[in-house]
Amino acid sequence: xxxxxxxxxxxxxxxxTALDLIAADGGADAQVIFVGDYTDRGPNxxxxxxxxxxxxSEGRNWTCLKGNHDRMFHNFVTKxxxxxxxxxxxxxxxxxxxxGVTTLASYGLTGDPHFTHHDGDLERLTxxxxxxxxxxxxxxxxxxxxxxxxxxxNFLDALPLIHETDDHIFVHAGLRPHVPLADQDAEDMxxxxxxxxxxxxxxxxxxxxGHTALDHPTLYETRLNIDGGAGYGRPLVPIALNGTSCWxxxxxxxxxxxxx
Numbered sequence: 125x126x127x128x129x130x131x132x133x134x135x136x137x138x139x140x141t142a143l144d145l146i147a148a149d150g151g152a153d154a155q156v157i158f159v160g161d162y163t164d165r166g167p168n169x170x171x172x173x174x175x176x177x178x179x180x181s182e183g184r185n186w187t188c189l190k191g192n193h194d195r196m197f198h199n200f201v202t203k204x205x206x207x208x209x210x211x212x213x214x215x216x217x218x219x220x221x222x223x224g225v226t227t228l229a230s231y232g233l234t235g236d237p238h239f240t241h242h243d244g245d246l247e248r249l250t251x252x253x254x255x256x257x258x259x260x261x262x263x264x265x266x267x268x269x270x271x272x273x274x275x276x277x278n279f280l281d282a283l284p285l286i287h288e289t290d291d292h293i294f295v296h297a298g299l300r301p302h303v304p305l306a307d308q309d310a311e312d313m314x315x316x317x318x319x320x321x322x323x324x325x326x327x328x329x330x331x332x333x334g335h336t337a338l339d340h341p342t343l344y345e346t347r348l349n350i351d352g353g354a355g356y357g358r359p360l361v362p363i364a365l366n367g368t369s370c371w372x373x374x375x376x377x378x379x380x381x382x383x384x
Contacts, residue, residue, distance in 0.1 A: 125149075125150050125154070125155075125364055125365070125366050126155050126156075126157060126289065126292065126364075126365045126366075127146045127149075127150060127154050127155065127156045127157070127362055127363065127364055127365070127373075128156070128157045128158075128159065128294065128332055128350055128362070128363040128365060129142050129143075129146075129156060129157075129158050129159070129350070129360065129362050129363070130159055130334040130341065130349075130350035130351040130352060130354070130360065130361070130363075131159070131160065131161035131191065131193075131334040131335065131337070131351045131354060131355055132158070132161065132162050132166070132172050132354060132360060133161055133162075133163070133164055133165045133166040133169075133193070133223065133354050133355030134162070134163060134164060134165060134166025134167055134168050134169040134172055134223070134226060134227065134230065134355075135166040135167070135168075135172070135354045135355075135360055136166075136167070136168040136171040136172050136175065138166075138354055138359065138360035139172055139175060139360060140175075141360070142360050142361070142362040142373075143156075143175075143362075145362050145373040145374070145375070146362050146364075146373060148373075149364060149373055149377075149378065150364070152184075153184075153185060154185065155185040155186075155187075156184070156185065156186045156187070157186075157187045157189070157287055157294045157332070158176065158186065158187065158188045158189060159189050159191070159294055159295070159296050159332065159333060159334040159335075159350065159351075160188075160189045160190050160191025160192075160193075160194055160283070160296035160314075160334065160335075161191030161192065161193045161194060161296065161334060161335070161351075161355070162176065162188075162191065162193075162194055163193050163194055163197045163223070163227045164193040164196075164197065164217075164222060164223030164224060164226065164227050164355070165222075165223030165226060165355040165356070166223075166226065166354065166355060167226060167230065168230045169197070169226070169227040169230045169231075170227075170230040170231050170276070171230065173276050173279060173280070174276075176188050176279070177275065177276070177279050187284075187287050187294070188279075188283055189283060189284055189285060189286070189287060189294060189295065189296055190280070190283035190284065190285055190296060190314065191296045191297075191314065191334070191335070192208070192210070192296065192297065192314040192315050192335070193222070193223070194280050194283065195208075195280070195314060196208055196217045196222070196224070197217070197224065197227055197280065198277060198280040198281055199217075200217050200218070200224060200265075200268065201265075201268045201269060201272050201277060202269075202277060202281075204265050205217075206218060206246075206247075206248065206249055207246050210311065210314075210315040214245070214246045214247055215247045216237075216239055216246075216247045216248060216249050218237045218239075218249050218264075219237070219239070219247065220237075223355070225237050228264075228268055228271075231268070231271040231272050232271050233252075233264065233267050233268055233271055234254060235252035235253055235254035235259060236252065236253050236254065237249055237251075237252055237264075238250050238251050238252070238253060248261075249261050249264065251263075251264075252264050285310055285313045285314070286305065286308070286313060288305070288329070289329075290329075291329055291330060291365075291367050291368060292329055292330050292331075292332050292365060293305070293327055293329050293330070293331045293332070294332045294333070295313050295331065295332075295333050296313060296314055296333060296334055296335050297312070297313060297314055297315050297316045297317070297320075297333060297334070297335035297336075298312065298313070298316040298317070298320035298321065298331065298333050298335070298347070299312065299313065299316070299320060299325075299327060299331060300312045300316065300319060300320065301319065301320065301323050301325035302325070305327075314335075315335070316335075317335070317336055321336060324344070324345055324346055325346060326345075326346045327346065330346065330347065330348055330365075330368055331346060331347040331348070332347070332348045332350060332363075332365070333347060333348070333349060333350070333351075334349065334350055334351035335351055336349060336351060337351050337352070337353040337355060337356060337358075338351060338352060338353060339352065339353060339358060340352050340358075340361065340372075341361050341363055341372060341381065342381075342384050343370055343381040343382065343383055343384060344383065344384055345383065348363070348365075348370055348381070350363050361373070361374075363381075364378060
């Protein structure tokens with residue numbers, strides 16, 4: 125039996141509940157695959173990363189993949205990069221819509237971000253304000269670098285993009301149809317929607333992914349989307365997989381997932 129957890133987005137209480145449900149169903153040594161997006165939007169990204177690092181250091185059979193939000197967080201702290209070209213709205217990662225402001229707050233860097241706004245141009249952070257004081261953009265970056273532990277940055281940087289089993293391919297966003305796994309592009313694995321979600325392409329194994337928030341994990345012919353929208357306050361629902369059979373785990377036990 126393999127268990128999977130979708131996009132967590134800083135929801136530490138939901139993560140603990142999901143892990144408890146998995147332990148009750150499969151024991152403390154259960155194999156768990158996390159498909160990325162540990163950070164942003166939810167209240168405590170720091171605690172989520174602490175939990176994942178601690179679990180792996182204790183020898184838990186946990187595989188953690190990288191999500192696009194995890195990379196944006198890492199790029200901001202290490203390089204001062206606010207934007208990813210895949211964000212078509214051109215908003216800053218710090219913007220509450222992407223959720224960077226809550227991630228930084230979980231590390232102790234709090235305040236209200238302010239941005240420049242130019243039609244058709246990138247939104248850029250100018251400063252933080254808090255209790256009548258102002259932190260410049262450089263101040264924000266300096267504090268972020270001092271507050272985020274290097275162990276967290278190392279963890280995020282080393283995360284793999286894909287994990288394959290006999291019956292499944294785990295990836296954050298999805299895969300490009302007709303492209304061999306070895307030739308898949310990192311940007312697709314982190315960001316793809318168009319060209320993947322609507323195709324129903326068969327990769328020979330069930331593709332288990334997140335990234336595109338739904339109201340509940342949903343099974344399709346060739347893929348299983350396990351992002352139930354925790355980043356927007358909906359429940360984080362863990363999944364049990366045995367071959368191509370899938371269940372959600374609830375307080376009332378396993379519930380079978382049937383084709384949408």
